[in-house]
Amino acid sequence: MKKVINKVETSWQNVLSENGYRVSGPRRYVMQLLESNAQPMTPLEIYQALSQSGRPLGIVSVYRALELLAELGLVCVVYNPDGSAGYVVGAGGHHHHIVCQNCHQAIAFAGSEDLSSLIQRVEKETKFHVSDHLLQLYGICPDCQKALADAEEEN
Amino acid sequence: MKKVINKVETSWQNVLSENGYRVSGPRRYVMQLLESNAQPMTPLEIYQALSQSGRPLGIVSVYRALELLAELGLVCVVYNPDGSAGYVVGAGGHHHHIVCQNCHQAIAFAGSEDLSSLIQRVEKETKFHVSDHLLQLYGICPDCQKALADAEEEN
DNA sequence: AGCTTAATGAAAAAAGTTATCAATAAGGTC
DNA sequence: GACCTTATTGATAACTTTTTTCATTAAGCT
Numbered sequence: 308m309k310k311v312i313n314k315v316e317t318s319w320q321n322v323l324s325e326n327g328y329r330v331s332g333p334r335r336y337v338m339q340l341l342e343s344n345a346q347p348m349t350p351l352e353i354y355q356a357l358s359q360s361g362r363p364l365g366i367v368s369v370y371r372a373l374e375l376l377a378e379l380g381l382v383c384v385v386y387n388p389d390g391s392a393g394y395v396v397g398a399g400g401h402h403h404h405i406v407c408q409n410c411h412q413a414i415a416f417a418g419s420e421d422l423s424s425l426i427q428r429v430e431k432e433t434k435f436h437v438s439d440h441l442l443q444l445y446g447i448c449p450d451c452q453k454a455l456a457d458a459e460e461e462n
Numbered sequence: 463m464k465k466v467i468n469k470v471e472t473s474w475q476n477v478l479s480e481n482g483y484r485v486s487g488p489r490r491y492v493m494q495l496l497e498s499n500a501q502p503m504t505p506l507e508i509y510q511a512l513s514q515s516g517r518p519l520g521i522v523s524v525y526r527a528l529e530l531l532a533e534l535g536l537v538c539v540v541y542n543p544d545g546s547a548g549y550v551v552g553a554g555g556h557h558h559h560i561v562c563q564n565c566h567q568a569i570a571f572a573g574s575e576d577l578s579s580l581i582q583r584v585e586k587e588t589k590f591h592v593s594d595h596l597l598q599l600y601g602i603c604p605d606c607q608k609a610l611a612d613a614e615e616e617n
Numbered sequence: 618a619g620c621t622t623a624a625t626g627a628a629a630a631a632a633g634t635t636a637t638c639a640a641t642a643a644g645g646t647c
Numbered sequence: 648g649a650c651c652t653t654a655t656t657g658a659t660a661a662c663t664t665t666t667t668t669c670a671t672t673a674a675g676c677t
Contacts, residue, residue, distance in 0.1 A: 329643050331655060351633075365657040370634070384545060386596060392545075405590050416587060421580035429571045429599060435560050437601040441541060444584060446592035484674050486624060506664075520626040525665070 319381050326379060333368035338381065338396070345412035347385040347393025385413045388445050407448035409455065416444075474536045481534060488523035492531065493551070500567035502540040502548025540568045543600050562603035564610065571599075 319338055320330045328334075336357050341348065348356070350373060354366040373394055376382040383397040385404050395404065401418035426437045447455065474493055475485045483489075491512050496503065503511070505528060509521040528549055531537040538552040540559050550559065556573035581592045602610065 324644095327654095329654060331643065333656070349633095366633095367635085367658085368656060371655080386541070388594065390539060390547075405584060405588055405592065407590070408593070414588060414590075416584045419580070419583075421577075421583065425574070425576035426599065428574075428576065429560060430601075432571060433560055433569060434604040434607075435562070435569075435599070435601040436607055437560065437599050438563070439543065439600040441596065441598040441600070443596040444581065444590070444592050445594040445596070446585075446590040449589040452589075452591055479675095482623095484623060486674070488625070504664095521664095522627085522666085523625060526624080 319376075322379050322381060328375065328379075332362075333364045334372045334376065336362045336364060337369060337372045337376065341382060341394060341396045345395070345414065347387065347395045347406070347411065347413050349391070349393050353394070386443055387411065403442045403444070405444040405446060407451055408445050409447055409451035412448055414448075418442075474531075477534050477536060483530065483534075487517075488519045489527045489531065491517045491519060492524060492527045493536065496537060496549060496551045500550070500569065502542065502550045502561070502566065502568050504546070504548050508549070541598055542566065558597045558599070560599040560601060562606055563600050564602055564606035567603055569603075573597075 323330050323334065337353060340353060340356055344356075350366065350369045353373075354364075354369045357364060357369075373382060377384065377394070380397050380399075382394045383404065384392050385395050385406060386392050387406060388408055395413050398415035402415045403418055404413045404415055406413045422440065422442070426440070429435065430437050478485050478489065492508060495508060495511055499511075505521065505524045508528075509519075509524045512519060512524075528537060532539065532549070532552075535552050535554075537549045538559065539547050540550050540561060541547050542561065543563055550568050553570035557570045558573055559568045559570055561568045577595065577597070581595070584590065585592050
């Protein structure tokens with residue numbers, strides 16, 4: 308069977324290559340794991356998950372891989388409601404994340420003009436010149452809404 | 463001279479008392495320091511600043527004071543653009559912070575309805591039920607705008 | 618002023634992150 | 648496909664940050 312070069316599949320590998328970085332084992336493991344997990348993961352969690360699934364690698368490599376992947380925008384930092392932070396795969400372009408307070412899954416939503424009126428107001432109020440922002444939403448994902456409603460019914 | 467009970471000055475002390483906590487030295491030192499500093503400070507920075515200004519206290523107390531003060535909403539966590547976090551005094555009510563990318567001073571601005579259309583859009587798109595959010599703006603404060611413009615002129 | 622107990626401080630343990638350097642492997646070349 | 652160059656890795660250790668423990672102190676009530 309001929310090997311198919313999948314554009315989607317090779318995307319992040321290309322970003323590495325095009326920036327002069329090698330597609331190494333640890334970088335592959337980390338990306339593949341994050342692609343398969345909606346929950347933000349800490350370096351330690353990533354290290355443990357990979358070790359258990361037969362991909363022994365040093366935790367140092369996890370830190371280094373994450374640092375690089377974050378720099379290239381291939382992974383993003385997501386803050387949990389409790390303030391702890393983890394990594395998820397990065398969606399392309401300007402975007403933010405919404406995190407489920409129950410199961411912690413994080414999904415991306417596109418950034419938009421929606422903030423511009425707020426930013427204008429704040430610039431006027433504070434005389435700051437605004438150039439960037441950090442935004443995350445917290446809530447309950449569809450699955451957990453259902454699960455929680457079902458649990459409620461049983462009482 | 464009669465001692466004047468200043469409502470503003472005693473406000474955070476009251477919050478502590480009313481919640482059954484004592485107004486202890488370390489808690490006072492931490493609050494006073496943060497009230498005098500616009501820049502978010504880490505526990506270590508707070509510890510060092512207080513030690514140097516003749517208020518020797520254990521760093522453990524700094525951690526404990528911050529934990530409690532944050533729980534009571536008297537201090538807030540602010541994230542720097544680089545991802546590091548620090549504490550600032552908490553403004554009352556629903557608010558967010560805007561942080562200067564140059565001098566790191568952080569000031570609060572009132573939360574508002576401005577996010578509701580964005581939130582509605584995301585709820586529709588993702589089927590999440592949104593109940594909270596994390597928002598911070600980054601930019602250049604008036605002082606630094608001026609300082610940077612002056613520095614530019616000199617070239 | 619005295620009492621009760623929350624809160625502190627010091628030390629140690631635990632957890633998380635970074636630096637060092639010899640060994641390895643990714644990716645280009647022949 | 649084997650070889651070569653050098654980026655990258657892994658193990659260890661150093662370092663930083665945070666939490667735990669417990670005897671001592673002091674805040675605030677009576």
